[in-house]
Amino acid sequence: MEFLNLTSVCTVGQSSMKIRLSRRRKLVLFLVGSGLALWLLHYYRMREGARMLSAEERREIVLELHE
Secondary structure, three states, rough: OHHHHHHHHHHHHHHHHHHHHHHHHHHHHHHHHHHHHHHHHHHHHHHHHHHHHHHHHHHHHHHHHHH
């Protein structure tokens, strides 16, 4: 009987560890996902800024050529 009781305690311990692991895994996935989303947003904004800068440079070149 004691052996059976011990195995049930071990099973409960393993299930609680699995829950903790899944919570930790969810937290890690959430942090990685949000970091990736922020990086993509930053990358997109930087590229948009580069496009705007090149458009301004083109405008300046066109104005200089027409003068």
